Amino acid sequence: AQSVAQPEDQVNVAEGNPLTVKCTYSVSGNPYLFWYVQYPNRGLQFLLKYITGDNLVKGSYGFEAEFNKSQTSFHLKKPSALVSDSALYFCAVREGARDSNYQLIWGAGTKLIIKP
Amino acid sequence: ETGVTQTPRHLVMGMTNKKSLKCEQHLGHNAMYWYKQSAKKPLELMFVYNFKEQTENNSVPSRFSPECPNSSHLFLHLHTLQPEDSALYLCASSQDKDRGTEAFFGQGTRLTVV
Numbered sequence: 001a002q003s004v005a006q007p008e009d010q011v012n013v014a015e016g017n018p019l020t021v022k023c024t025y026s027v028s029g030n031p032y033l034f035w036y037v038q039y040p041n042r043g044l045q046f047l048l049k050y051i052t053g054d055n056l057v058k059g060s061y062g063f064e065a066e067f068n069k070s071q072t073s074f075h076l077k078k079p080s081a082l083v084s085d086s087a088l089y090f091c092a093v094r095e096g097a098r099d100s101n102y103q104l105i106w107g108a109g110t111k112l113i114i115k116p
Numbered sequence: 117e118t119g120v121t122q123t124p125r126h127l128v129m130g131m132t133n134k135k136s137l138k139c140e141q142h143l144g145h146n147a148m149y150w151y152k153q154s155a156k157k158p159l160e161l162m163f164v165y166n167f168k169e170q171t172e173n174n175s176v177p178s179r180f181s182p183e184c185p186n187s188s189h190l191f192l193h194l195h196t197l198q199p200e201d202s203a204l205y206l207c208a209s210s211q212d213k214d215r216g217t218e219a220f221f222g223q224g225t226r227l228t229v230v
Binding site for chain 2: 043051104
């Protein structure tokens with residue numbers, strides 16, 4: 001069965017430090033992977049995606065994520081955190097095979113708190 | 117703003133009421149979605165429309181009734197809801213249902229059933 005795990009409910013980082021939000025997945029075929037961010041009282045905003053190609057994907061607001069096939073992970077990273085990065089982050093996966101269920105499978109979310 | 121607008125932003129309704137949520141997208145997308153977001157749970161996909169045709173109904177109770185009159189508008193009609201239906205309801209759209217296409221979300225309607 002397809003699944004996504006975000007093992008940390010909350011991540012605390014000091015401003016200026018690097019941050020990592022973890023995501024692991026399970027699909028039977030090649031994955032399409034996505035990260036979204038949700039600010040308070042807002043809908044979700046797309047950050048970045050991995051479909052194929054370079055394992056390191058760069059996205060909005062200075063975020064990047066690395067696809068690791070052997071570890072089935074797609075961790076979100078940023079070299080230097082800002083207080084404004086504080087939000088809820090969601091990882092999602094979709095199986096890329098042509099005849100597979102195309103629905104996105106979502107993680108439960110990780111709350112990122114950046115302290116000044 | 118993402119180009120997806122949801123109204124109302126907040127809604128309080130009794131269990132015997134009938135209300136509707138509205139979603140409008142200005143992005144020229146062909147696929148639209150309703151999601152339910154509850155605290156500390158993954159997003160739950162409720163309905164999918166592609167080119168105005170409903171393609172997915174994820175075992176959603178009949179007290180939720182979607183309507184898609186055209187590719188820019190999506191409604192969610194609510195009647196005889198239960199308190200456990202209180203949640204944030206998110207509308208989203210994407211260019212199509214292609215597996216590599218990202219979705220754009222509205223700000224959501226915070227629904228409280230009393």
